[in-house]
Amino acid sequence: MRILAFLILLAAPVGSIAQIWEDRQVFGPEGAAETLRIISSTDTSFFAPIISDYITTYPDTAVEYLVTSTAELDAAFRSSPAQYDVVISSAMDLQLKLANDGFAARLSDIDHPDWAQWRESLFAFTSEPAAIVVNTSALGALPVPNTRQELIELMRAHPDTFAGKIGTYDVRQSGLGYLFATQDARASETFWRLMEVMGSMDAQLYCCSGEMIRDLRSGQLLVAYNVLGSYALAQAQTVSDDGQTLAVILPSEFPTTMMRTALVSQQTAQLQSAANFVTHLIALQSAGDPANFPLPPLSAAPETAGQTTISLNPALMTYLDALKRGTFIKEWENAILQGE
Amino acid sequence: MTAEVNVTGSLRRRLALILTGGAAVLAVILFVVVRALTSQIAQQEQDNILSASLSSILDSAAIIDGQLQLDFPYASLSMLGTPADDRVFYAIYEDETFLSGYGDLPAPQQLRIDRPEFATHLFNADPVRIATGARTLIGTDGPRVISVSIAQTQDALALRLNGISRNVAILGIGFFVMASALALWAAATTSDQLMRLTTSVTRRGPQDLSPVAKPVPSEMVPLVGSLNTLMARLDQSLTQSEDFIAEAAHRIRTPLATVRAHAEATLQRVENPENRKALHAMIRAIDESSRAAGQLLDHAMVTFRAENLEQVDVDLNELLSELVQRMKPVAEMKDIALTLETEGPALILGDPILLQNALRNLIDNALKYAAAETAVEIRVKTEPTLTIQVLDDGPGFAADEVETLSGRFVRGKDTGNKIGSGLGLTIAQAATEAHGGHLSLINRPEGGACASLHF
Known part of the structure; x- marks a missing residue:
């Protein structure tokens, strides 16, 4: 029944005129000369300081900030690329494919390291690992797992504790979840064993990190796998009202690190302002002041040594291939949807 | 003396050009x-990578449960990163x-x-x-045929080709500069050979009609050969005409002596x-003719001996004192005091007969044009070079x-009635030049002439 619901959701025409946004906010003065339309997969709370800082520098520009999931963002932008000026997403594969397909404008004036950009059109500005987040209060006396292997062993040892209390991305819905899953699968077979075990524990599937963390805090979930570290850390630092504490674990054997990327639409009518925004974003990232750049900047990457950062390379398009995707989703479903 | 020459272009410039x-x-x-070669190689490299990527995708194709599976590896596309x-x-x-990918990608017919088939x-x-x-x-x-097209833009290729083009352009310019320098040098050397021949011909004395003896490049042999032939013919005809003149002078002198003797004898008998x-x-005219004939003979002799x-x-002092005596x-x-002043030994390597002839002509001239009861001085100077001066008033x-x-045959305008052929100075000059010296004629500040032979 759930599969059918998802399939209907997938088949529903996305990017239609009546787009449903998770959030939509307008910054800057009323009746500004230009209004930048930014379509993003990042929560407004993370971007508000960045946009405010940008508007301080360019006072006659207003910014309309639209938030949606990575997959919907991709579909919406592909269907009407002229409507958006800047595209920000955590799904590196979809972003790279957009740039590869000629949707991104080339901005040759931006000074950015080679590994953090692609074709002078796709610019990475954060470095965020996928984490295992554990509700330590609910876990009680059980040990906190540090690797995927430990997580598997813990779940196998206490199936009753974990049943129905494990969450992860629904890779069919979330572009970022799909990216993390495919990169994990590429790195190690452990991923499939983990999915098998999670499937046997009746894993809960989520579209977004935010909801997973919300359920962790409410105690509905004990463990969430492949949650965006940045979101989790923001939550973990503020001890919740009900006394639940969260632990954010970067799997020590092969942490998968994603870079959030921005591109300027090839068909934007406000190329200069859009380019200014990206330049400003990268400058803030370099400065790394948490007051106006609340996301983990690129420069922080070397501190968490041993991370395998997903590189900006045409190979990112491999798992976007319809055949490959079909095979992968089928395998993933076989692993995780055993109960149905 | 340079005669007018028709000029069309320059060999050196033509060669350099x-x-x-x-x-x-x-x-x-x-x-x-x-x-072209490097772009071919660069294209070949791109083709090889595309080919490797292509075969890795094709190799992953399999039919499982009647379904086509194409689980191509991550490397298939990652190897195309540039x-x-x-x-x-x-x-x-x-x-x-x-099945999947970019449906509008052009496929081969x-x-x-x-x-694999390649196309741009x-x-x-x-x-x-x-x-x-x-x-x-x-x-x-x-059977099912699986076909895969894989395409890559050519930015990296263009970037590499631009770099290569720049280097090759520098190479080409360098080659051109070096070749041009070589060309100019070759043109200069070639025309230098011609210049050297010209110089050696120009520097010759007017009497020198000997063949060009210096070695010349084989291409110039015909030119030098015909030049040598021309000069030999010229020399021969000159010699012939000199011989003819000497012969004529000799033939005339003998009958003239007879005529003079008859005239002298007749003079003794005539009273009127x-x-x-x-x-x-008549006698005076005969003397003049006879002297001219003698001078002509002398000149021919000087030319031959030169x-x-x-x-x-040759001891010039001895030679001069003998001349003075004579x-x-x-x-x-004419009551002229003929004196000889010497400084020291004046030795020279040469032909005494020629030198004597030259000096005799100079002294003869001085005596002829000096007024009666004056002095004619002959000075031999050894410093800085050997010089003989004949001075008169x-x-x-x-x-x-x-x-x-x-x-030749040039005489001063104010020679009056003095007998002369106009060959004396010519002979003196030819004899001096044969010894590598030269003749100079100046007027003395206190009056009178000074003829000098510098060796």
Whole structure:
């Protein structure tokens, strides 16, 4: 029944005129000369300081900030690329494919390291690992797992504790979840064993990190796998009202690190302002002041040594291939949807 | 004396132009060929990578449970990463049915199973290199042909080619500069040979008609050969005419002596003053003719001896004192004091007969033009060079004639009634030049002439 619901959701025409946004906010003065339309997969709370800082520098520009999931963002932008000026997403594969397909404008004036950009059109500005987040209060006396292997062993040892209390991305819905899953699968077979075990524990599937963390805090979930570290850390630092504490674990054997990327639409009518925004974003990232750049900047990457950062390379398009995707989703479903 | 010569172009310039022009053409050809070759190699490299990627995708094709599976590895596309971040496109077909990738990617008309097909097309506003290959899988329902096209933009290729082009252009320019320098040098050396021949011919004395003896390049042999032949013919005809003149002078002198003897004898017998006057005039004319003939003979002799110069030690002091002794009677006839001043030993290697002839002509001239009861001095100076000066108190040379007086048969205008052939100075000059010296004629500041031989 759930599969059918998802399939209907997938088949529903996305990017239609009546787009449903998770959030939509307008910054800057009323009746500004230009209004930048930014379509993003990042929560407004993370971007508000960045946009405010940008508007301080360019006072006659207003910014309309639209938030949606990575997959919907991709579909919406592909269907009407002229409507958006800047595209920000955590799904590196979809972003790279957009740039590869000629949707991104080339901005040759931006000074950015080679590994953090692609074709002078796709610019990475954060470095965020996928984490295992554990509700330590609910876990009680059980040990906190540090690797995927430990997580598997813990779940196998206490199936009753974990049943129905494990969450992860629904890779069919979330572009970022799909990216993390495919990169994990590429790195190690452990991923499939983990999915098998999670499937046997009746894993809960989520579209977004935010909801997973919300359920962790409410105690509905004990463990969430492949949650965006940045979101989790923001939550973990503020001890919740009900006394639940969260632990954010970067799997020590092969942490998968994603870079959030921005591109300027090839068909934007406000190329200069859009380019200014990206330049400003990268400058803030370099400065790394948490007051106006609340996301983990690129420069922080070397501190968490041993991370395998997903590189900006045409190979990112491999798992976007319809055949490959079909095979992968089928395998993933076989692993995780055993109960149905 | 340079005669008018018709000039068309310059050999040196023509040679330099042909060689530098050739170098320029070669440099351009070098640039075009090397660039074409390197772009071919660079294209080959891209084709190889595309081919590897293509076969890794095709190799992953399998039919499982009657379903086509194409689980191509991550490396298939990651190997197409370039420093210029080239865009990558691909398309997968099963029996003409589009399966996945970019459906609008141009596919070749004819599919080949054995090896990949390469083509360059414009796709998505960029030129892309497309490799297409196919593979046949045998399923339960018969064979299925899987075809895959993989395409890559050519930014990295263009970047590399630009770099190579720049280097090859520098190479070509360097080649051209070096070749041009060589060309100019070659042209200069070639024309230098001609210049050297010209100089050696120009520097010769007017009497020197000997063949060119210096070695010349083989290409110049015909020119030098005909020049030598021309000069030999000229020499021969000159000698012939000199011989003819000497012969003529000799033939005339002998009958003239007879005529003079008869005239003298007749003078003794004739009483009539008018007849005597006529006879005196006749004798005088005969003397002049006879002297001219003698001088002509002398000149011919000097010319001959100058060409075949004898080299013996000559003491000029001794030679001069002998001459002075011999000419004293002539001087005394006019009451002229003929004196010789010497400084020291004046030795010279040469032909005594020629030298004596030259000096005798100079002294003869001095005695002839000096007024009676004056002095004619002969000075021999050894410092700085050996110089013999003959000085008289006569009228000197007319200023406008000094340059031309040594020419053949040229006589001064104010020679009055003095007998002369106009060959004396010519002989003196020819004899001196044969010894590597020269004759100079100046007027003395205190009056009178000074003729000097410098050796």
